[in-house]
Amino acid sequence: MAASPPHLGLEGLTRDLAIAILLDGPVSRAELARRHDLTPGTVTRLVTPLLKAGLVLEAEAPDGPRRGLGRPSKPLSIAAGTHLFAGLKLTGASVSGVLVDMSAHVLATGQIELVGRDPQAVVARIEALVADLAGGRALAAVGIGLGGNVGPDDVVQRAPFLGWQNVPLGDLVGARLGVPVALANDVAGLTEAQHWFGAGRGLDSFALITMGVGVGYGLVSGGHRVETPDYGIGLIGHMRLDPNGPRCAQGHTGCAAALLSDAGIEASVAAGLGRPVSFDECLDLALDGNPVASSVVSASGRALGRLVAAVANIALPERVILSGESARLAEVAARDVAAGLQEDRDPLADEVDYVVQPSDPFDWARGAAVIALQRVLLA
Secondary structure, eight states, rough: OOOOOOOOOHHHHHHOOOOHHHHHOOOOOHEEEEEETTHHHHHHHHHHHHTTSSSSEEOOOSOOOSSSSSOOOOOOEEEEGSEEEEEEEEEEEEEEEEEEEOOOEEEEEEEEEEOHHHHSHHHHHHHHHHHHHHHHOOOOOOEEESEEOOOTOOOEEETTTTEEEOOOOHHHHHHHHHHHHHEEEEEHHHHHHHHHHTTTTTOOOOOEEEEEEEEEEEETTTEEEOOTTGGGGGGGGOOOOOOOOOOOOOOOOOHHHHHHHHHHHHHHHHHHTTTTOOOOHHHHHTTTOOHHHHHEEEEEEEHHHHHHHHHHHHOOOOOEEETTTHHHHHHTHHHHHHHHHHTTTTTTSSOOOOOEEOHHHHHHHHHHHHHHOOOOOOO
């Protein structure tokens, strides 16, 4: 693998302007000055080193009449290809990965099965996948997302699906690859991807609810993701949504995990049909009018609406994003979601702005890549 490029080393206002150009470019110097309460001359002075370093590019000035004297302003945009990042989604069975540029545009994808859950065996598979994604190109950093608790020093404090406790995965991967490594809970990564490049872009606050193997929750407030040591526990999964609902694996009655996770919905439909059934089959059966599947999916949709209402009532976000591999539930049971929302919202409250964005393993991996990108830029 090629050697890693040097750290960007951006600080203060220069860093802030680089991030603004990345997220909002092409953008004029005048607009940057207005947003950051700076003089045009100060913006030019701060941006010049970025232009010389090739991190920022000047676009051609727009055609047509211009106001004022002097040469027309040339919009600034990030040189996305100057730094590349690998993002990985680690599960108990495989590693999915993406290669992205500085705009988080996916350039390559790949997936590799695990041959064992021993940390060294997992690191070896990570190394193989990253080498394949990079194809000899230099990487600025590698991000890894997983379901579990991640400590401040990129230590996996707890990952039940791997049977890990206190595994220094960041150091292990960094030593093997020779590039900086950023570890994060997978929901945190997906939240940041939505924050910088997705449905949460430009919003001061939004909430993310993910559905799949479990039920996850991320929150951005005041322009920053809310962080807590309990991020990887899946606390929202314990929230009771139906006192008469099914029990989850931990014995909670009618909680989000029992009503909204893949396993919870599959178990309820399978019990009624007397045979195993996959999550997607549950939804397909409901669409076809199967009474058992329709009843379960309807109850889950209503529970999802109540969960969205609870998040909207308590966190007061501008938007709620529904994502994860099982977010299709919100589309199939849209009427029930709306009914659950209405049930738990004040009639005078504004309509909740929620969007549905199902995700696959590569979307989760892209979230990890965004964590790595942020680590390099924000340092």
